[in-house]
Amino acid sequence: MYIEKLYICTMSSAKLLKGTLQTIILKLLDDHEKMYGYEITQKVKELSGGEFKLTEGALYPALHKLEADGLLETSTELVDGRIRKYYSLSREGKSEVKEKMGEAATFIEKLQLVLNLKPTVS
Amino acid sequence: MxxxxxxxxxxxxxxxxxxxxxxxxxxxxxxxxxxxxxxxxxxxxxxxxxxxxxxxxxxxxxGSHKGIAWMTEEREALLKEHLLTALKQEFKSYFDSAKILWACAAYVAYFTAMQSLQLDLRWHLIVLAGVLALPFCYLLVVGTKNGYFRTITHKRKTSLVNTLMIRLTQPAALGFYAGFFSIPQLLTLFTSDSETGTQLTKGFVHFLGHPGMSVLITVALIYVASFVKIVNTDYRRLIAHV
The missing domain is CATH 1.10.8 (Helicase, Ruva Protein; domain 3)
Incomplete structure (x- = not known):
């Protein structure tokens, strides 16, 4: 019963996460100068207390899309004999973060109103 | 640890x-x-x-095989779109600005040389075929010089950017060969024998005449210039991460 509940919770988080993945990536890169793929997955997991997991190849297509849109810049470094690709915000990306964060804040605010999620004092 | x-x-x-x-x-x-x-x-x-x-x-x-397939597909599509858009924009920019004058100047220089040499009209076709092969040659030179083509020559994984750039050079050349002449027919133009080449080839070249060939060569020159620009900007930037 518990496992089933946990599975449903993870599935729902994954679906909700999908729509906000780009905002999350942009925000993380705004807070950190540059990050690589695995580092991003770990940071998301860490910040969400293990609740958000970037699974099944969702991260890289999102990173590649942001790169193609010119919001991210990439650089490579040789780390321990292997090529590591780092992502960082481009100038356009930096201004996009503010916009996306504003959109997310408005959305969450409205969602709270619609679903009546605001804590009430009784 | x-x-x-x-x-x-x-x-x-x-x-x-x-x-x-x-x-x-x-x-x-x-x-x-x-x-x-x-x-x-x-x-x-x-x-x-x-x-x-x-x-x-x-x-x-x-996401195992499925995730890798998806990643490859979307990366391929994104890069292809990016390179094609850049090439189209660069190509279009020649018509929207004074840059077209460079293409015209190059053509005038070429045409003057052709006239002074008094060569047959069919030599235009040979020049056109050569011009269309230039992007491919330039890409090979740039790629080889900087070691970018090492992924092909050293049995490593091939580069997606290289593959797409090679594919980008093909439509113009293939379109030319398929649309106008086959390669064997083109080769016959190198001989001085006036009886060589098919009637269709000769008829078509004479139908186009100097004005038609001028347009084709000018467009080909613009295509080459656009391609060179992409190789020196987008290609160099993208390939730096392979």
Missing amino acids: KTLMPYEKRWIAKRLKIYSIKYAEIYNEVYDHMVSACEHKRQSGDNRPILSLFQEAMDQDI
């Missing part, structure tokens, strides 16, 4: 072969992710064998 042993990293590289990752760009990213994930698990005290660590990271983070 326990981390991965060198033989385990080699095992990961070997294991990745079953996923048939075609391109160097995707392979490098997946390989780094897999090694980082396995290292992190091991450092966190997970002492399971490498196979188990690898499979967990591969299934959960990358």
Whole structure:
């Protein structure tokens, strides 16, 4: 019963996460100068207390899309004999973060109103 | 703190072969992710064998064969769109600005040379074929000079950017050969014998005349100039991460 509940919770988080993945990536890169793929997955997991997991190849297509849109810049470094690709915000990306964060804040605010999620004092 | 042993990293590289990752760009990213994930698990005290660590990271983070296929498909589509758009924009910019004058000047220089040499009209076709082959040659020179084509020559994974750039050079040349003449017919134009070449070839060249050939060569020159610009900007930037 518990496992089933946990599975449903993870599935729902994954679906909700999908729509906000780009905002999350942009925000993380705004807070950190540059990050690589695995580092991003770990940071998301860490910040969400293990609740958000970037699974099944969702991260890289999102990173590649942001790169193609010119919001991210990439650089490579040789780390321990292997090529590591780092992502960082481009100038356009930096201004996009503010916009996306504003959109997310408005959305969450409205969602709270619609679903009546605001804590009430009784 | 326990981390991965060198033989385990080699095992990961070997294991990745079953996923048939075609391109160097995707392979490098997946390989780094897999090694980082396995290292992190091991450092966190997970002492399971490498196979188990690898499979967990591969299934959960990358999405196994399906995830890699999707990643390849979307990366290919994004890069193709990016390079094509850049090429089209550059091509169009010649018509929207004074840059067209450069193409015209190049054509005038070429035409004057052709006239002073008093060559047959069919030599235009040979020049046109040569001009259309220039982007491919330029890409090969730039790529080889900077070692970017090492992924082809050293039996490594081929580069997606290289592959797409080579594909980009093909439509113009193939379109020319398929649309106007076949290669054997073109080769007959190199001979001085006036009876060589098909009637269709000769008829078509004479139908186009100097004005038609002028337009074709000017367009080809603009295409070459646009391609060279892309090679020197977008291509160099993208290939830097292979």
